[in-house]
Amino acid sequence: MHPLHQRLTELAPQWQEQLQTFLAQHGTATIATLQARQVIGGMRGVPALLCETSLVVPNEGLRIRDIPIAELADRTPEEIFWLLCTGELPTAEQTAWLRQFWAEHATVPDYVWQALKALPSDSHPMAMLSLGLLAMERESAFRRAFEEGVPRAQLWHAWLEDCLMLLSRITTLAAGIYRIRFHQAEPLPPDPTLDWASNYAAMLGLPDPTGQFRDLVRLYLVLHSDHEGGNVSAMTGYTVASALSDPFYAISAGLNGLAGPLHGLANQECLRFLLQLLGKLGTSPSDEALEQELWQWLTSGHVIPGYGHAVLRVTDPRFLLFQQFAHRWQLQHELIALVDQLYRIVPQVLRRHGKAQNPWPNVDAISGVLLYVSGMREFEFYTVMFGVSRALGICAQTLIHRILGTPIVRPKSLTLQELRQLATVHA
């Protein structure tokens, strides 16, 4: 039994018992009321999902297993995945084991490359990522275990096995997609001596004489790894997994949601906006010119990309961590200067506009810019970078659900007529 399997085998009975005790003591407690508009409004604010891995605190930001993200910014994705799954930071030996496991299992089978190369050259890289994962579904240990009649309570062992295999390969897969799709080049093979982030950075094949890109990839993978259970990708992965579809189906489905412009694509929109501003106002616009342009943009009915958030009410700490990264590496670029300038100006403008509940920047206000100035100019690939990272969180979240044995997701839907009747009764 490998170290992660061993630790989870120790923790699983405790978690299962805690859940059963909670259900016995409080299972019928009323914890919230529901407004009719929430039924229509994307279930906003409805506390109806269990997620142990992370929490977004409105006045603080992301906490992974109750540790503020800023305290985890120097960690590796290996450490973050272990933390997400177990609730504990790994020892040096445990980290070394996971690093070696991922590196040694990182080769993507040839049939996947053949399938991807057979696609038309304008296929979206997110579609290619999703398809690459689905192609590997035939190797699922979970599906095999289910078909062999392994008892429900034991199925999580195979879920873990699949997640580790999927995560071992996803960096190779994504980097290969980058090379096939944008550079008409062959995928680069993984180096079994490298850690997950360094291997990914190396396989992307961009020049990186100082190691700055490798450090950015590591930070990017850490900061985007998880963001509660209710966002589209996490909730989709959880829903699909609840039908006992295996991790390849579940993660692929979650990533399809991430591909949407209202979710994972926002960083690309933000970068486009910044480039437009520079194109229109020149490379170092004055504060006054910028303010005037932003005001016109807002009053003509547009949103300022990278600002505002559905849950957060402060500057996203991930934005600040990326900004610190840019300063630490002394990245001299007009886009970085513009990000800093906008951070001084946009919150005032949004306050004056008076609509946004949160005038502060979110992570997308800078994440795409950093990839761009580090040499990755293909906007369409940015969501793939996000997706590789978010696969960590969705794998961990679904693994915990399988350990806890939570049932298939099946909320009740209502017709508008039923909703009207209910609303009248409770008016």
Ligand code: HAX
């Ligand atoms: N610029 C202009 N207006 C904004 C705004 C912004 N950045 N942020 C919010 N508003 C407006 C909303 O459009 C809304 O207007 P209406 O009443 O006319 O519909 C009003 O302020 C109230 O919105 P809110 O309650 O503050 O924010 P929401 O929860 O409705 O929306 C969004 C949150 C992130 C979608 C929103 O702030 C937005 O569109 N921001 C710009 C796009 C963006 O940065 N998206 C990335 C979010 C991070 C993320 O989750 N990535 O995956």
